Amino acid sequence: MISKNNQTLLNVQNLHANTQDTEILKGINLTVNHGEIHAIMGLNGSGKSTFAKVLAGHPDYIVTQGNIQFEQQDLLALPPEERAQAGVFLAFQYPIEIPGVANSQFLRLAYNTVQSKRGNDELDPLEFDDFVREKMKLLEMNPDFLDRSVNEGFSGGEKKRNEILQMALLEPKLGILDETDSGLDIDALKIVAKGVNHLRNEQNAIILITHYQRLLDHIVPDYVHVMEAGRIIKTGGKELALELEKHGYDWLHNDQQKNAGVSV
Amino acid sequence: MNESKNIDYLTCLFKSLPAQSNSSTFQDTLPEDPQLWIKQLRAQAIDEAGQLKWPTNKDEEWRFTDISPLTRLPFKPAQAGYVPDLSEVRPFFIEEMVNRLVFVNGFFAPELSSITHENQLIIGNLDTLATSHAHVISAHLGQYAQFRQNLFTALNTAFLHDGAIIIAPRNTVVDQPIHLLFVATQAETTHYPRCLIVGDDNSQMTVVEDYVALQADKSSAYITNSVTELKLSANAQIQHIRLQRENLNAFHLANCAVSLDHASRYETISISLGAKISRYNLNVSLNAKAAECAIDGLALITDGQLADTHTCIDHVKPNCTSHQQHKCIVDNDAHAVFNGKIIVRPNAQKTNSSQSSRNLLLSNKAQIDTKPQLEIFADDVKCAHGATVGQLDKDEIFYLKSRGLSELAARNLLTYAFGAEILNNIPIPSLKHTLEQTVLNQTQSH
Incomplete structure (x- = not known):
């Protein structure tokens, strides 16, 4: 969904980040405009998930250099909750279980917190119930999941659907999906992809982090980036993912590409 | 043991008891006993209590819980007679529960109670039922909560005068849960609640055992010394919810003994919220094959409270299952203690047991002592346990x-x-x- 009058939503410049004194991100440059879908691919340990967590503000990672501009704001100056309120959403690779809190309670608390920060009205339990049930239909989720504890005893696929449900409720400007496809069978993958496609519009953008081409058959990216050793080493269109699928990541090293680290 | 420390409390107690059961003052100082067998039980307990010493931190069972503050309080046994208004007690009622026995300071209050007879269920107070159902009650009362070696059970039995009795005959399924509400109203007294709950073969019921306080002065101290006995026969099931919501100056000392027969199932959830010092001993004995128990506990305490839970799950026979989950949330300078003993006897092969103790400290002055204690004498068993103490x-x-x-x-x-x-x-x-x-x-x- 690239259009001519796209404005920059996210601008990452020379991002370096450490955890436990080890540098994981070593100079990421990335620009994401409204309406775009970006896929980030790469081998395990290349820094994809770290990048996602740094965007969301995980306290384990310390940014040592660079900056992140989100619309007009300095994202790195905001604590995680204010990033969420500003419209950054991370769908977790491993969603946390919270036994003792009903999913409906949690979803309503998150929804109302974000809505009130954005200056919108909160919903009472009955209004919210109607609202969330509509959103659940999109993801073909059984309403029973509202009464169960947050993610407790959910299968891998159910947890991922619950993540996308939260994205549907919080209506972020930037949705970051960290390996949302891992652990999903093909039917669940299609449902999740349908939900994500339904949520995308010209005002928001999505970053998909994935190992596999198969997700990209269902959520078609405008750009594909390949990460290695904490940097984006190659950027291309959706056909890049197909090449990688065909040839493997080693192919990038044999290929004499010179445009490593180039941002879009 | 330090005699001088204990003299007040024990002297006071024994002054209100006869030295021996044949004393002529027996009838004068205690409520009338309708049956000789109760007198005999009490006489044995009185003898036993006289020989037991007051526990101190030097006793392994009381290592983390100092109850010496009790010994400085000359608390007399609570007296019968006072019955609060229904309006005062009503806030403690549980709306779904139509079967309710209310005891005020350990004495049955029929005007606050409500009993719908279901099936053949025997439900009521000991004082009334001891005559009409002497045979069945005497077969159980005092049989599971051993007062040998346990001073507080001995004292409770010595002062036995009334109590809650629930006996579900064979094949009785009690649809409505039963609320046993023990209300403390008198300051500076000790009261002795007592419960006997028996589920005969294939019976099922849910019981809520509930301790509350109703004093005009919320700062008044008193002692609750309670004993509960549960017996489940073959295939019987009981869900036992225990709430301790005493006032914050109370001392709550409780013993609960559970005996499980073949393929019976005991589920319990105990919640400790109140009392300055509380101690709950729960002993569950899996006495026949395929018996099961699920034991959950939560202590939620703050501001100088001490909540101690000691459980002992005794796998006597093979193929039994026990699952235990105990949690403490400790704020400010409160102190929680959990000691979870699991015994697997040599004969108890194919035992499946799990125990988890999870503790949350909300302040850096809060204290937790947790001690899983597994004594396993059989070789073909599955026993898992874990304990965590920490922050979020x-x-x-x-x-x-x-x-x-x-x-x-x-x-x-x-x-x-x-x-x-x-x-x-x-x-x-x-x-x-x-x-x-x-x-x-x-x-x-x-």
Whole structure:
């Protein structure tokens, strides 16, 4: 969904980040405009998930250099909750279980917190119930999941659907999906992809982090980036993912590409 | 043992008891006993209590819990007679529960109670039923809670005068849960609640055992010394919910003994909220094959409270299952103690047992002592146990913050959830809701 009058939503410049004194991100440059879908691919340990967590503000990672501009704001100056309120959403690779809190309670608390920060009205339990049930239909989720504890005893696929449900409720400007496809069978993958496609519009953008081409058959990216050793080493269109699928990541090293680290 | 320390409390107690059961003062100082067998039981307990010493921190069973403050209080046995207005007690009622026995200071209060006879259920107070059902009651009362070696059980039995009796005959399924409400109203007294709950073959019931206080002066101290006995025959099932919500100056000493027969199932959830010092001993004996128990506990304490839970799950026979989950949430300078003993006897092959002790400290002055204690004498068994003490998980906090919640809101929600998890299995919606509100109120900082 690239259009001519796209404005920059996210601008990452020379991002370096450490955890436990080890540098994981070593100079990421990335620009994401409204309406775009970006896929980030790469081998395990290349820094994809770290990048996602740094965007969301995980306290384990310390940014040592660079900056992140989100619309007009300095994202790195905001604590995680204010990033969420500003419209950054991370769908977790491993969603946390919270036994003792009903999913409906949690979803309503998150929804109302974000809505009130954005200056919108909160919903009472009955209004919210109607609202969330509509959103659940999109993801073909059984309403029973509202009464169960947050993610407790959910299968891998159910947890991922619950993540996308939260994205549907919080209506972020930037949705970051960290390996949302891992652990999903093909039917669940299609449902999740349908939900994500339904949520995308010209005002928001999505970053998909994935190992596999198969997700990209269902959520078609405008750009594909390949990460290695904490940097984006190659950027291309959706056909890049197909090449990688065909040839493997080693192919990038044999290929004499010179445009490593180039941002879009 | 330090004699001088104990002299007040024990002297006071024994002054109100005859030296021997044949004393002529027996009838003068205690409520009338309708049956000789109760007198005999009490006489044995009086003898035993006279020989037992007051426990101190030097006793392994009382290592972490100093009850010497009790010995400085010359608390006399509570007296019968006072019955509060229904309006005062009503706030403690549980709306779904039509079967309710109310005891005030250990004495049955029929005007506050409500009993619908279901099937052949025997339900009422000991004083009344001891005559009409002497045979069945005497077969059980005092048989499971051994007063040998246990001073507080001995004292409770010595002062035995009334109590709650529930006997579900064979094949009786009691649809309505039963509320046993023990109300303390008198300051500076000791009261001795007593319960006997018997489920005959294939019977099923749910019982809520509930300790509350109703003093004009909330700062008044008193002692509750309670004993509960449960016996489940073959295939019987009992769900036993125990609430300790005494006032914050009370001393609560409780013993519960459970005896399980073939393929019976005992489920319990015990919640400790009140009392300055509380001690709950729960002993469950799996006495026949395929018996099962599920034991959950939650202590939620603050401001100088001490809550001690000692459990002993005794796998006597093969193929039995026990699952235990105990949680403590400790704020300010409170102190929680958990000692979870699991015995697997040599004959108890194919035992399946799990125990988890999880503890949350909300302040750096809070204290937890947790001690899993496994004594396994059989070789073909599955026994898992784990204990954690700590603060909230930072990944959980980050997850909630990434959904827009503030640090404080995230911490409050997770602390609430930690406690509320134990409440999930309570089958009575209004009670569950009340307790969720209590946990919510006590876990939220601003």
